[in-house]
Amino acid sequence: MTVDQSDEIRKAREQAIIDAYRPICLCNKIRKGAVVKAIQAGAKTFEMVSRRTGVGTGPCGAARCGPMVRGMLGEDVETCTVCGWSILKAAPPLTCPRCGASSP
DSSP states (O other): OOHHHHHHHHHHHHHHHHHHTSEEETTTTEEHHHHHHHHHTTOOSHHHHHHHHOTTOSTTTTTTHHHHHHHHTTOOEEEOTTTOOEEEOOSSSEEOTTTOOEEO
């Protein structure tokens, strides 16, 4: 393994750690790592992930975290061009649950 390869591996590991701590459910302060673990443990639907982690049970009723978790489960989502948040694909116009931006 060369120095460049080991540096790339180190950077990839650092990014994976940072991503795991990224908040998914802002209401309940649930991080991406917890959702990933639930999916890896066999949660196949949003409801299963919610039961295992508590994601989507806060005051917003999964308006913010729901699309992101559903995207992680393989459902069709689009990314907000303004803030980068996930939006479930539906009939246009799509409205971002995080920043309120609309896309055609």
